[in-house]
Structure formats: structure tokens, C-alpha cells
């Protein structure tokens with residue numbers, strides 16, 4: 181039997197994104213009105229929103245703590261997702277334990293939200309030679325730096341699961357800039373052709389380092405690219421956690437039940453520089469940044485939950501304390517000097533070191549023992 | 556359009572004529588089993604690869620084969636002939652035309668308990684996959700401290716001698732051997748084609764498997780059942796214990812000088828040794844087989860016995876595998892050498908058009924000219 185099928189999906193009815201980005205809670209923290217979407221998305225439960233809010237506060241605290249640790253020289257670099265926390269949290273919350281997440285360098289908060297140890301997550305960014313955490317522990321791939329390459333790995337993991345009859349779903353993250361890469365195209369096409377359960381989740385934060393999206397693509401929407409591959413596309417307000425959860429849950433449900441891949445574009449904004457080494461004032465105005473401040477994802481969910489009487493002062497305090505606790509864990513963890521065994525350089529390149537690597541590791545060992553003897 | 560039909564020129568004795576376009580009629584398990592088969596039988600390099608894949612797929616459900624035209628067609632060289640028919644489209648399938656996609660998807664499948672064996676259609680068409688190969692295939696184990704190993708094989712029909720048009724004849728091995736984390740193999744016989752592909756599939760690390768396409772249709776007498784025995788227990792334990800990976804072989808004994816070759820150059824080196832023997836000179840021939848890991852021990856022990864060595868390879872010589880072998884031998888065997896180690900390689904030019912490829916390829920005469928220059932007067 182051929183694994184391929186064009187199915188019965190119709191481009192206009194089943195694949196086109198909504199006419200406007202899906203939004204369930206507006207910038208004032210009120211239930212959004214006046215928009216209709218191609219699917220009638222339901223607001224997540226109060227329980228879910230409250231849990232999500234806790235994660236948002238945690239994510240913001242982690243972002244700001246990590247940036248501070250870079251300034252203090254405790255980390256090499258940190259690409260902050262400040263302003264994009266709703267996307268980060270939703271990407272993790274929509275998955276079951278046996279599902280997979282494929283993050284980029286910017287998605288540290290999503291990785292943590294999936295349960296990975298905070299200090300281990302920072303291993304790569306503090307300058308270690310390895311990715312820190314064990315990808316199989318929480319089914320989170322290492323954070324990928326070569327843009328869009330991880331999207332193909334996501335397709336492979338999903339394809340393998342599908343061949344074995346497992347119901348694993350994979351969320352693959354990338355940025356707006358990465359959508360220009362060839363691997364973005366190849367991954368979406370492969371996913372559609374093999375009809376595998378991958379959700380391509382693009383955080384459109386308007387910039388790729390200094391380059392605005394209009395220089396990457398003059399397409400009026402990235403979400404509409406889905407239709408060119410033969411999969412449903414959707415666009416969503418990337419600062420509205422409720423909308424993100426609703427849209428992602430819908431895509432996850434479809435993927436899990438054999439409905440194949442989706443492309444989701446979240447409209448958000450990178451509030452800070454690309455990394456601490458970047459100076460965003462060289463390519464965008466303060467006014468532009470300031471215009472995004474009222475759209476903050478935390479602010480809006482807090483207002484909504486408070487107005488609805490769901491977020492008590494006690495609850496707010498508990499959430500803040502938990503975020504402080506994790507920030508302290510990060511500080512403590514990163515203030516400890518890591519002891520590195522130079523022999524680790526050779527240990528993992530092959531399952532058995534080659535004769536050449538053994539020679540080189542002997543050479544280094546001897547150099548170090550001589551140094552040790554003279555110092 | 557694949558171009559294997561141009562008629563090979565006869566100057567190189569190792570050039571084999573490919574068969575007519577129709578795929579071989581034999582089923583994937585084309586060889587008779589049982590005691591009657593327990594004797595050498597005629598086998599092409601291509602068929603040996605095909606058998607290695609079908610045997611590995613039979614032994615292990617995790618082995619899947621994919622690439623461009625590898626399904627119904629059986630690949631442009633028919634190496635995957637019959638696999639889809641026998642194992643179904645889920646185990647051997649065509650992908651969209653995108654090499655980075657093929658290798659990138661293989662990475663993900665290998666992360667998730669599969670053992671993908673992917674085919675790049677031609678050497679020069681593997682380049683779109685280079686970023687995946689260098690940045691992920693090669694580095695995944697290291698950057699995850701060995702937690703994620705990628706048991707995958709990238710098969711690449713490579714090198715020239717078939718009268719192919721441009722982009723169909725590159726010797727691209729240097730790109731791969733220069734990338735730590737990759738195991739790089741280049742067999743030169745049908746027996747090794749079978750054994751080394753089985754070993755590559757059994758290997759826990761990613762393997763770039765270079766298949767000299769001019770040898771695809773070379774016939775050889777091979778005792779296939781004897782080769783299969785090593786993999787019969789199904790666990791791969793025995794295969795791993797005596798793996799061909801990392802082991803060079805001496806394919807012809809000789810006492811005056813050592814010719815060191817791999818892949819498509821091995822038959823040429825053997826032909827040169829044959830001619831030299833007629834002229835009264837005894838040349839030893841080593842088939843390196845495993846470019847990474849490199850078998851310094853076998854190669855250097857052999858060179859120390861003869862005291863002279865010539866390295867032969869099709870690729871341009873500058874910063875090449877041949878250059879690396881010369882350097883290694885020189886560094887390790889200096890006091891046993893009676894003359895500088897020499898190399899005979901392709902010129903430092905893009906692979907030439909069919910009409911001039913015989914001038915480009917290292918041939919018997921060019922090898923023997925260099926052998927003549929090995930300072931015999933000092934003996």
C-alpha cells in the first residue's frame with residue numbers, strides 16, 4: 181500500500197488560515213470579540229490558563245535572569261525570548277510526555293517548560309562543548325543553531341514513530357528568518373508527502389537579527405505557505421496564550437489522529453536585542469519597540485485572570501516565589517565552576533575512539549601531566 | 556537524466572561495462588540457499604550491495620532504505636532493485652527530490668530507533684545535504700555526550716571512469732574524511748561491498764559509504780554463504796567483533812614496493828602490479844577500504860617491509876586522502892624508507908569530460924613511471 185495520498189482535503193476549506201490571526205484574549209485582557217476564525221476555537225479551561233500564567237511568569241524570570249548572568253560573565257550568550265514567552269509556554273504545554281519538541285537557540289524557556297533541568301538547559305549557552313541535557317529524558321532535541329535544519333529531524337522522528345504505529349506528535353520550532361532556508365521548504369514538503377504528525381510552529385518576531393521580515397519574504401503571510409505544501413495553515417496572535425493553546429491543541433489533535441502536519445505562524449515581537457552581543461538600536465526605533473509593550477503576553481493574561489477572579493493575591497505570590505526559586509537555582513548552578521575533563525573531547529566523537537583519537541588523547545594527557553608536574 | 560550509458564574507454568583495465576538499462580530479473584534474494592550454494596558464484600559489486608541491504612532488512616525491521624528513484628525503479632544503478640517489492644513501500648521508498656531532506660529526515664529517524672540507509676543519486680548531488688552531514692550527522696553524538704548516536708548509512712555512488720557527464724564523477728571523499736564523527740568506507744570488491752555494507756549498517760555511528768560506480772558491474776567469484784555466516788546470529792555481535800571497519804587488507808603480496816589504493820583505484824593498482832611483475836618488479840598492493848578510521852598499523856607494517864610506497868587515488872591530489880596517507884606513512888616509517896613516498900592522483904582540476912578522463916585518471920603507465928622513480932639506484 182502506498183504511504184502517500186493526496187487525501188480529500190480542499191485547499192480553501194481545509195488548508196487556508198483564518199483571515200486574521202486567531203485571538204481569544206485581547207490586549208486589554210478581555211475576551212476578544214468581533215473576529216471569526218476558520219475553526220471555532222474554545223477558550224482553554226481556567227485551570228489551564230492559570231497553569232500557563234505561572235509558566236509565563238517563570239519564563240519571563242528565566243529570560244531576565246539569564247540575560248543578567250551573561251552581563252556578569254557567567255554565561256557566554258543568551259538569545260532571550262523576552263516578549264515571546266506565550267509562544268514558548270504554549271509549545272511545551274500542548275504536548276504529551278511521549279511527544280517530541282525540536283527547539284532552536286531562542287527556545288530555552290520552552291525547553292524548561294517541558295521539564296528539562298534549568299541548569300542543564302543553559303549548558304550550551306554558558307559555553308560548554310555539548311548540549312547539556314539528555315534529549316531522551318524529556319523528548320526534547322538539543323537546541324539547534326543551524327537555522328531550519330532541525331525541522332527535518334522532527335520529520336524523521338515523526339516518520340519513525342508513524343512507521344511503528346505510535347501516536348507521537350512532534351512540535352518543531354523556528355523563526356521567521358529561518359523560513360527562508362531551504363531546509364524549511366524541504367521539511368514542510370517531506371512532512372506533507374509522508375503525512376507525518378509534525379506541527380511547524382513559526383515564531384514570527386519580525387526580525388532575523390537585524391533584518392526585518394519584509395526582506396525575507398514579501399508574502400503577505402507565512403501561514404499561507406502551508407497550502408503550497410498541502411497542509412493546513414493557521415495564524416495566531418503570538419502574545420495571547422489562550423489563542424496559542426487553542427490553535428496548537430487543534431493541530432496536535434489532528435496530527436495525533438492521523439491528520440498529518442500543520443504550519444502555524446505566531447505573530448509576536450522580540451522585545452530585546454537578538455542576543456546580548458547585538459545592538460538593536462542600529463536597526464529599529466524605540467517607538468517601534470514601545471508600541472509592543474502594551475501587547476505584553478503576561479500583562480494581558482494577568483488582567484484577564486484577575487478580572488475573572490481567578491488570580492488571587494495569594495496565588496500571584498506563590499507563582500512569583502516559584503519563579504524566584506528557579507532563578508536562584510540558575511544563579512547557584514551557573515556560579516559553580518564546571519569541572520571539565522579534557523579527555524571528554526575524545527570520548528564521544530565515535531562510539532569507540534579511533535586509533536588516531538586514542539593517540540591524540542594520549543598526547544593531551546601527557547601534556548597535561550607535564551603541566552601538572554611543573555606547576 | 557542519469558548518464559551511465561556512455562561507453563567506457565578501454566585504457567583502464569578495471570573499467571566495467573554497465574549492463575543494458577533493464578533491471579536484472581532476479582529477485583532480491585536471487586541467490587540459491589543451502590549446501591548447493593556453498594561454493595563461489597559469480598556476483599557483481601552491485602548485486603552484493605543489494606544483497607547486503609536485503610539481508611540486513613530481513614534481519615532487522617529497523618533498517619529502512621530511501622532516496623531518489625530507489626523504490627519501483629530500484630535506483631538509477633539498480634542497487635536497491637526489488638527491495639520495495641519484497642519489503643513494501645514502508646521499508647524502501649522514494650522521497651521528494653531534496654538531498655538535505657533525505658539526510659535530515661534520516662537523522663530524525665536514526666534518533667528514533669531506526670537504521671536508515673539512504674542513497675544519494677550521484678557524488679555531486681550529495682552536496683545539497685552537506686550542511687546536514689557536517690553540522691548534524693557528524694556532530695550529534697559528540698554534542699549529546701553520546702546520548703544520541705545516529706546508526707545511519709549514506710550511500711554515495713562515486714568517482715569516475717564511466718564516461719559520465721559533469722557532476723556525475725566527483726571523488727568527494729576528502730570532504731567527508733575531513734569531518735570528525737563520520738566513518739568513511741570505500742570498498743573495491745564485491746565481497747567487500749557485501750561485508751562492508753553489512754558492517755556499516757551494524758555500526759552504531761554514521762557511515763558515509765562510497766561506492767566506486769565504475770566497479771558496479773564488475774563480476775567476481777564470491778562464496779556468499781560464507782560471507783553471510785558472520786551475520787547469521789542476528790544480534791550483530793559477531794559482525795561487530797570482526798568488523799571490516801578500520802581494517803586495510805593486503806590484496807597482493809610483493810617485496811619491492813607497496814602500492815596503497817582504495818575504491819576505484821584498487822583494480823588499477825593490481826593491474827600495475829601485474830605489469831610490473833612481468834617486468835621483474837614485485838609490487839605489494841594494499842586496499843585501504845576504510846578511510847576513517849584509517850588502519851595505520853597494517854599500512855605502515857607493510858610499507859616498512861618493502862621500504863617504498865606509492866599512494867594512488869582518483870581525487871585531485873591537493874589536500875587529499877592520498878596526501879594524508881603520504882604524510883602518515885612518512886611520519887611513521889621514515890627510518891624504513893628507501894625513497895620518498897609518492898602519490899599518483901587526479902589533476903587539480905574539475906573532473907574532465909569523458910573524452911579526456913583517461914588522461915586524468917591515474918593509470919597503469921603513470922603509476923609505473925612513478926614506481927620507476929623510487930630511487931632504485933640507492934638499493
Ligand SMILES: Cc1ncc(C[n+]2csc(CCOP(=O)(O)OP(=O)(O)O)c2C)c(N)n1
Pocket residue numbers: 286325326327354355356357358359385387388389450454
Ligand atoms: C544556517 C544559518 N545561517 C545563519 C545563522 C546565523 N543566525 C543565527 S540566528 C539568525 C537569525 C534568525 O532569525 P529567525 O529565524 O527569525 O529567528 P529569531 O532569531 O528571530 O528567533 C541568524 C542569521 C545560523 N544560525 N544558521
Ligand SMILES: [Mg+2]
Pocket residue numbers: 355356357383384385386387388389
Ligand atoms: Mg525572527
